[in-house]
Amino acid sequence: MRRILMSAGILAGLSLASCDLTTESQSTFDETSVFSDPTLTEYQIYSIYEVFGHTNSHRGRYLPWYGYNTDIEWYISNTDDEKADIVKYNMLSTNSQLNVADGPYNELFAGIERANLTISGVRQYGSPDSRPEMAERLGEALVLRAVLYTELLKAYGEVPARFAPVDAETIYMNKVDRDVIFKQLLTDLEESFGYLSYDSATSTDRVGLALAKGLYARLSLMASGYAQRPDSGTAGTGNAGTVRLSDDPDLQKSVLYPKALEALKDVISAGGLELEPDYEELWRGVNNMDLTAGHEIIWVIPFSNSRGRWNYTFAVRNNGYTDYSPTTSNRGGQAGPVPYVYYWYDENDIRRDVSCVNFEWEDRGDGTLPYPAGIANWYFGKYRFEWMTDNPYSGGNDDGVKPVYMRYADILLMAAEIANSSEGGVRDESFALECLREILDRAYAGDASSVDAELSGVSGEEAIFEEIKKQRALEFVGEFLRKTDLIRWNCLKESMDAAAAELRAMRADATGAITGRNYSGLGEYLWYRHGTRDGIPSIEMYGIHLGENDATDVTPPEGSGWTPYTNTSGEISRYISDTAFISSDTGVDKASEDGTGFYKADPNLKQWWPIPQTTIINAQGALLNDYGY
Incomplete structure (x- = not known):
């Protein structure tokens, strides 16, 4: 009988491609005693959550680098180095930021192994069919495994399919077509619906039914959308692939959209969630680590209050020692909104001044004050050290702020997108507009005339889809959902090229095609x-x-x-001048007509990160990078 470790670090050192899977410990428990006991099983589930906080997992490598550049979010630095290569779609498998044994790829699989042990153990020893408390544990583990796999699929594309605990025969595995994984995850999430309730998640750092159903919809949109895929049957052979839809009949919009919309409608009608009336208060709560369930936020990355580098990386920049960042090192501002995004908002949209700010904090001798940051340097105003009043930032390497993974606004906008589609069965334009209107009612603080003006002329599938694309940009900027959206819509490169053109319009005092603004008014x-x-x-x-x-x-x-x-x-x-967005230090033109301010290689052909070289080497020939790496 297998023995398993019951500690927070049960698999912290696991590298599925190379590690010795036999680990000795003074504290071991028999599987039967662990997975028949709801408390001990919960401890095992805690170990799955714990993976997110590992040094080079989501804490220090995945979250700081995944999700940009896009048409609305970009890397602020002009330095041409390996960090820039990550965000500019030019990364190599030897990139020093991610080519580490304990990097995101291996850590995510470590979490998946912990989930697999839990799922297998509860099924075998927990009697979930007759014990609701064990069924709930099983549901939580299934959802967590789906989250971990979603993060892998978003970043790496094709990966191995590991849905059972590792044994001697499965230490080394090649990739599979991602459709295999999508179908398993969707099946798992459907199963979890019967085990979880809307009361399961007592705080926003625990998964529950709303996340399960929201993730089902998110995966349905990904699986049925466009992506760079190896040719059919060639995953893990080095095939460069093309941008295309899945040819699996089970992953077509006509199959997935009705189920996804049903799940979303259930969250809307029965989930007990709502939009936070005040958009700024929503983000003040995030900075203050408010984990209260039953409002807008469905789930956050579960860092402890002293772990994670979210504000450290993305908050409004603090230059040197300030009242809010007590360290001589600069903090925040690694990435920010692309400058035109501020002008895409209507002047009455309350999201604008929360989401996009053009100042940075500094003490120039008169105390800590905000100063203009320069037209090229906009920051995510959702993340602010000065809003961390309950748990002030100490100046160290971690801040404890928990990134939002899913919130109710996404439920509404996914529902709008699916209901609007004629490919998903019976199109429901009125419901799509109803969901859009709820988002806009909050954006315009209940000003019905502004909402009506925004939706004026928005009818028909194409026009509503364009409005949904716009509102997903304005609602979620800085939350890094956009890259996945642009990939599945098949407009990743096209959208960044349009953003660069908008910046050229800004510095030329011309009218921008995206915003419709005449920038001569600046x-x-x-x-x-x-x-x-x-x-x-x-x-x-x-x-x-x-x-x-x-x-x-x-x-x-x-x-x-x-x-x-x-x-x-x-x-x-x-x-702002005709040299705006051109670095005086490096000469890099971030608004360049050839798009190189946003990417170095064609982003449509480099949608995924390569599996790290150290993992490839240790896989004993079982793994090979696709996509031209």
């Missing part, structure tokens, strides 16, 4: 002044909004206390 010079909001220093900037173009380099706006924006030499400087 001020040539920017002025700013400081104030206070909720006891925190604030900044007001003039010249950054359309129509604020009457100030000059010597004539400030009306009122007192204005300071002109200056360059790094202290000279009054134009805020």
Whole structure:
């Protein structure tokens, strides 16, 4: 009989391609005693959650690098190095950030092994058919395994299919067509529906029925959408593949969409969830690590309050030691919104000033204050050290902020997309618009006239789909759902090329094709002044909004206390000019017509990360990278 380790680090060192799977411990439990006991089984489930916080798993490698560049999110640095290669679709399997034995690929499989042990053990010893408490444990493990596999599929494309505990015959496995994995995950999630309830998740760091059904829909959209796929039957042979739809009859929209929409409608009608009325309060809660279930947030990556590098990586930038980031090192601002995104929002959309900010924090001798960041450097205002009031950031390598994995807004927008599609059975335009309107009602703070204006002329499948694409951008910027969306819509490169063209329109004082804005209305010079909001220093900037173009380099706006924006030499400087988005240090033009500001290689042919070389080597010939790596 197998013995299993019951500790938080049960499989922390597991590398499925190379490790010795026989691990000795002073504390071992018989499978029968563990998986017949709901408390001990729950401890084993905790070990699955624990994988996300491992040093080079989601904490330090996956989350800091997955999901950008896209048309709405980009890497801010202009340095040309291996980090830039990751986000610019030019990564090699030897990339030093991800080619580590304990990197995301191996850590995700470590979590899958922990889930497999739990699922196998509960099925064999837990009597889930007659014991609801054990059925609930089984459901939780099935959902967690689906989450871990979803993360692998998003990043690596084709991977091995491991749905049973590793044994001597399965240590080394080749990839399979991702359709095999999609079908198993969808089957698992359907099974979990019968084990979980909407009350199962007592906090947002535990999975429950709403996540199971939401993930079912998310996977249905991925599986039935476009992706770079090896030719049929060639996964794991080095085949470069093409961007295409699945040819599996079970993964067509006509099959998956009705089930996915049914799942989403159940969450909407019975899940007890709602949109947080105040968009800013939603994100203040995230920064304060509020784990209260039953509101908008369905599930977060379950870091402890002293683990994770989310704000460390993505918060509004703090330059050096500040009141909110007590360290001499810069924190936050690794990536941010592509600058035009701010102008894609309507002026009355309350999401705009929460999601996209153009300031950074610094102490220049007058205390910690916000200063203009430069037109190329916009930050995700959803993530702010100054909002971490309950658990202030200590200045160390971890901050404890728990990234949002799924929230109710995504349920609504997925439902809108599926209901709007004529490929998914009976198209329901009225329901799609109803879901869109709920999103927009919050965005416009209940201003019905603004909602009506946004939806004016939005009818018919194509127009509604374009509105859904837009609202997914404006609602989720900085949450890194966009890359997966663009891939399944088959517009990854096309969308980044359009974003680069929009930036060229900005610096040319022209009209942008995405936003429809005439950028000649932006001020040539920017002025700013400081104030206070909720006891925190604030900044007001003039010249950054359309129509604020009457100030000059010597004539400030009306009122007192204005300071002109200056360059790094202290000279009054134009805020946006014909050289905007061109690095003065490297000469890189992030708005380049050839798209190289966003990518170095064709992103449609490099949609996935390569499996790390160290894993390939240790796989004893069982693994081979596809997609031209």
